[in-house]
Amino acid sequence: MEKRIKLLDQVRSSSEVHPVCCLLGPRQAGKTTLAYMFADKYYKDDFEVFDLEDPTSLTRLENPVLAFGQVQKKLIVIDEIQRSPELFPVLRVLVDDPSNKHKFLILGSASRDLLQQSSETLAGRIGYVEVMPFSIEEVDDINKLWLRGGFPRSYLASDNDHSVIWRKNYIKTFLEQDIPSLGFQVPPMQLRRFWLMLAHYHGQILNASEIGRSLSISYHTVKRYIDILTSTFMLRTLQPWFENISKRQVKSPKIYFKDSGILHTLLSVETSDQLYNNPKVGASWEGFALEQVVRCLDVDSNECFFWSTQSDAEIDLMVTKNGKRVGFEFKYGDAPKPTKSMRIALKDLGLDFVFVINPSDKSYLLDDKIAVCGLERFPQIIERYLSKRSSG
Numbered sequence: 001m002e003k004r005i006k007l008l009d010q011v012r013s014s015s016e017v018h019p020v021c022c023l024l025g026p027r028q029a030g031k032t033t034l035a036y037m038f039a040d041k042y043y044k045d046d047f048e049v050f051d052l053e054d055p056t057s058l059t060r061l062e063n064p065v066l067a068f069g070q071v072q073k074k075l076i077v078i079d080e081i082q083r084s085p086e087l088f089p090v091l092r093v094l095v096d097d098p099s100n101k102h103k104f105l106i107l108g109s110a111s112r113d114l115l116q117q118s119s120e121t122l123a124g125r126i127g128y129v130e131v132m133p134f135s136i137e138e139v140d141d142i143n144k145l146w147l148r149g150g151f152p153r154s155y156l157a158s159d160n161d162h163s164v165i166w167r168k169n170y171i172k173t174f175l176e177q178d179i180p181s182l183g184f185q186v187p188p189m190q191l192r193r194f195w196l197m198l199a200h201y202h203g204q205i206l207n208a209s210e211i212g213r214s215l216s217i218s219y220h221t222v223k224r225y226i227d228i229l230t231s232t233f234m235l236r237t238l239q240p241w242f243e244n245i246s247k248r249q250v251k252s253p254k255i256y257f258k259d260s261g262i263l264h265t266l267l268s269v270e271t272s273d274q275l276y277n278n279p280k281v282g283a284s285w286e287g288f289a290l291e292q293v294v295r296c297l298d299v300d301s302n303e304c305f306f307w308s309t310q311s312d313a314e315i316d317l318m319v320t321k322n323g324k325r326v327g328f329e330f331k332y333g334d335a336p337k338p339t340k341s342m343r344i345a346l347k348d349l350g351l352d353f354v355f356v357i358n359p360s361d362k363s364y365l366l367d368d369k370i371a372v373c374g375l376e377r378f379p380q381i382i383e384r385y386l387s388k389r390s391s392g
Helices: 006-018 032-041 055-060 064-070 087-096 116-121 142-146 160-181 189-201 208-215 219-231 260-266 274-275 281-297 342-348 374-390
Strands: 020-024 047-051 074-080 103-106 126-130 236-239 253-255 305-308 315-320 323-331 351-356 364-368 370-374
Touching: 006 020, 006 032, 006 103, 006 126, 020 032, 032 103, 047 305, 047 370, 064 087, 087 103, 087 116, 087 305, 103 342, 116 160, 142 160, 142 260, 142 274, 160 189, 160 260, 189 208, 189 219, 189 253, 189 260, 208 219, 219 236, 219 260, 219 315, 236 281, 253 281, 260 281, 281 315, 281 323, 281 374, 323 342, 351 374, 370 374
Parallel strands: 020 103, 020 126, 047 074, 074 103, 236 305, 323 351, 351 370
Antiparallel strands: 236 253, 305 315, 315 323, 364 370
């Protein structure tokens, strides 16, 4: 059984601090399953669910104050909250009532930006937990995770053909139903063409004008589509870091698909052999490894950067964790070596350490501030490193 213990702990902590806890993530990432796991573990039978895709729940919530007031259970779960944003002011009134005894767990298939009303209306009353597809800490087969991606029904499919079919249907539903339901008026075929082209830019610095010319759409339309796909958890837009140095630094973001399985479907990659022989295999692995490292470190997307100069010095990922500035390079190779670029990044960015992440199962030092670490071992290695550094 896939392990979501870390997420359960995050939900519990958030719920203890705030009267409202919101689970955010893409559709079919496991939010509902996690909500039931949390409710069963901490509330037993003392919870009630309102599913806003269920006509019965929608009928009950025509008068939400009355409906919630009649609930005798301690925990109220509201699924697909983005379908009824008018409930946020109601929740604020309820949680501010001194006689209120309810805790609320709300689930949304949209980003915090798309649920902006929640953060404005429930400021100081709501905590957020991002629920993404499976990570390397939650599965037993890292290669299957890379090929199929982490969406539960894709990863857990009985065979690879079924996984591919599920992902193709997911993409179709996402474009034709999910995007319009979130209020975006975008022609599905045009967004599909854009998404397909973007798959070939995975791991590259965004050139919106070039993409726009290829598709005969404007620079601003490209930016809008990027924002839509980022806000719906499909893309990671990795921003550049600017250091106060004399070198000319890259100022455009990099684009990564968050789920490797979705990327592979758009690239028409269905098997491991096709993946290993595809010219994008290195870029695919870099994006997969980067996403796993960010997930493992549990850092906010706004605190993740890359750094690159016009003279080709760069670092693939830079984060600050436990007061330490750490850099990451992702190499799809068995024997990476320290490079001039890594040493420049260490010096110019004042990095405390650089990890070179590769697909091996080994971990070893290249020098006193650079180490190779196999992705599968990374969660244990980084925990020891941060523990050691934070304790002096």
